[in-house]
Structures are given as structure tokens and as C-alpha cells.
Amino acid sequence: MHELRGRTSSGPVSFCVSLNQGLDRGAGTRYGRWLVIGVIASISVLVHAAATLLGAESPSRAKAPPESIVVPVLMYHHVREPGPGLSDAASLRYAVSPIEFEKQLDYLKQHGYTTIDSRVLDHAMRTGEPLPAKSVMLTFDDGWETQFSIVYPSLKARGMVGVFFVHTGVIGDEPGSAMSWADVCQMEDDGMDVESHTISHPSLPRLEPDALARELADSRSILEAKLGRPVTALAYPFGDFTDREIDATRRAGYRIAFSTEVGLVQRLDEPLEIHRTIVTFSDTTDDFAIKLTERDGGRALLDYRPSITPAVRAASAQ
Ligand SMILES: [Zn+2]
Numbered sequence: 001m002h003e004l005r006g007r008t009s010s011g012p013v014s015f016c017v018s019l020n021q022g023l024d025r026g027a028g029t030r031y032g033r034w035l036v037i038g039v040i041a042s043i044s045v046l047v048h049a050a051a052t053l054l055g056a057e058s059p060s061r062a063k064a065p066p067e068s069i070v071v072p073v074l075m076y077h078h079v080r081e082p083g084p085g086l087s088d089a090a091s092l093r094y095a096v097s098p099i100e101f102e103k104q105l106d107y108l109k110q111h112g113y114t115t116i117d118s119r120v121l122d123h124a125m126r127t128g129e130p131l132p133a134k135s136v137m138l139t140f141d142d143g144w145e146t147q148f149s150i151v152y153p154s155l156k157a158r159g160m161v162g163v164f165f166v167h168t169g170v171i172g173d174e175p176g177s178a179m180s181w182a183d184v185c186q187m188e189d190d191g192m193d194v195e196s197h198t199i200s201h202p203s204l205p206r207l208e209p210d211a212l213a214r215e216l217a218d219s220r221s222i223l224e225a226k227l228g229r230p231v232t233a234l235a236y237p238f239g240d241f242t243d244r245e246i247d248a249t250r251r252a253g254y255r256i257a258f259s260t261e262v263g264l265v266q267r268l269d270e271p272l273e274i275h276r277t278i279v280t281f282s283d284t285t286d287d288f289a290i291k292l293t294e295r296d297g298g299r300a301l302l303d304y305r306p307s308i309t310p311a312v313r314a315a316s317a318q
Pocket of ligand 1: 141142197201237238
């Protein structure tokens with residue numbers, strides 16, 4: 001897992017607090033009080049004049065930009081029934097049955113959610129402009145063929161969009177366990193959003209700098225050549241990244257990148273660390289609703305443990 005980077009909790013120094021403290025100290029005499037009021041009035045006039053010259057809004061009317069957007073970005077891998085290679089508890093973290101998946105899409109429809117693609121989120125992250133009401137992003141990693149044969153038709157039937165992160169090294173001319181380029185192009189032409197998941201799906205922090213740069217830049221240029229439009233979103237393989245990978249991702253031309261950190265709060269100053277909340281095989285409708293609405297993504301219901309049923313969770317919480 002990637003190294004967590006701490007944040008300071010101290011906020012910016014408040015200009016108002018400094019002024020009030022100065023007023024208290026200068027209020028001992030009448031002269032001092034008027035001097036302070038005169039200075040404040042002068043500063044106010046100067047600030048207003050500067051704002052007018054710069055074409056800015058009056059400070060009293062200016063709205064502070066938001067620091068974050070709250071939007072669920074759900075993460076899927078396999079959408080298929082358990083079977084060979086997909087039967088133990090660990091594997092089931094990365095699978096949802098087709099029947100449950102359809103139920104989840106219907107739930108989103110019935111509850112008025114709007115699916116968005118990576119460009120819509122990127123725009124909102126850059127401008128602070130609000131997303132459509134009840135936005136949700138559905139992401140699908142690794143380019144599995146079932147994402148073309150099961151996920152894409154299910155989304156299309158409901159007028160929804162999905163974001164598909166493919167590592168270009170597994171996409172071939174013929175479909176196998178992964179999609180083909182024809183599949184990728186059909187989905188893209190039909191309004192789905194296909195983005196980068198590197199070339200060979202390595203853990204990026206383990207790579208030498210040259211290899212890291214190649215995985216990021218070449219996967220992007222390969223996809224751009226196939227899709228005929230800029231590719232600006234990345235999902236970190238295994239969710240592994242440190243500050244070095246964030247810098248390399250930015251230098252490679254990506255505008256937005258997706259982690260596996262759970263939660264719905266997306267900080268506007270961290271567009272390369274978008275949180276995603278995993279959907280797993282054992283999720284009930286109630287679990288799904290929690291992952292859509294709780295700011296911490298329900299910690300993905302005890303950090304992905306699919307064998308824990310709601311009854312067991314309720315018992316363990318007592
Ligand atoms: Zn992956």
C-alpha cells in the first residue's frame with residue numbers, strides 16, 4: 001500500500017483575528033482608537049480599489065471556493081459469477097455477480113442518481129463548480145472481457161456511463177479474458193469513457209524512474225492513438241502510489257487520477273488522489289446504499305471483508 005502522507009491541521013492565519021487584536025491594543029486612548037479606525041478605513045478603501053481594478057468581486061460578495069467535492073466513485077473489477085479463479089473470499093472482493101450489478105444500477109436509477117465520466121469530475125475539481133445533483137461515478141478496472149459483454153450493455157440499457165481503466169498490454173486484436181481493441185473502440189464510440197491503467201499493471205512505486213515514465217506516458221499515447229482524443233485520467237494499479245508517482249503522473253499529462261483509498265470526499269487540491277469505494281460480492285442493497293452516502297464510504301464496510309454479513313457486523317459492533 002502506498003505511504004500515507006500527513007497533513008497539518010492548522011488552517012490559514014486569519015486576517016480578521018490580527019486586526020481585532022490590533023484594535024484592542026490601540027484602544028487605550030481616544031487618539032489611538034481614531035487612529036486605528038482611520039487606518040482600517042484606509043485599508044478598506046485600498047482593498048476595494050484594488051479589487052475593482054482587478055475585476056474581482058467585492059470581498060463581501062465573494063464566495064469562498066469549496067475545498068472538496070463529495071461524490072461517490074464506485075470501484076468494480078469483475079462482474080461475473082464465482083467460478084474457476086474466482087471462488088475464495090479474497091477473489092470475491094473483486095467481483096460482483098451480474099444479477100446484483102443490475103440491481104445496483106436499478107437502485108441508482110430509482111434513487112435519481114446521475115452517472116458521470118472522468119471529464120465531468122475533472123472539470124468540477126478544477127473549477128469548484130457543482131456536479132449534477134446526486135452524481136455518482138462507476139469505474140471498472142483491468143479491461144476484463146465481461147466488462148464489455150455484461151457491464152457495457154447493462155449501462156447502455158439504462159442510459160448510464162461507465163469509466164473503464166484498461167492496461168493497454170492486455171488489450172489485443174481478439175477478445176480473450178480481456179477486451180479487444182474493437183470492444184474498447186465500440187464502447188468509447190457509444191459514450192463510455194475508457195482511460196489508462198498503465199501498460200503492464202505494475203506496482204508503480206517499485207519501478208525505476210524510466211520505467212515509471214514509460215508506463216504512464218506510453219499507455220496514454222497508445223490509448224489516444226486508438227481513441228482519437230486526449231486521455232487524461234489514470235487509475236493507479238493496485239492503488240499503489242507515493243508523492244513520486246503523483247509527480248510523474250502529472251508530468252505525463254494526466255489531469256485526474258484514481259486511488260483505492262475509500263471515501264466520498266474529493267479534495268480539490270488533490271485531483272491525482274481521487275478516492276474510490278469498492279463494491280464487493282457480498283454487498284446487500286443496504287450496504288450499497290451506505291457506500292453511496294456515508295462520507296467515509298462506510299470504510300467499504302470494514303475494509304473490503306466480503307465474508308462479513310450485516311448480521312455479523314451488527315454483532316461485532318455491540
Ligand atoms: Zn488493476
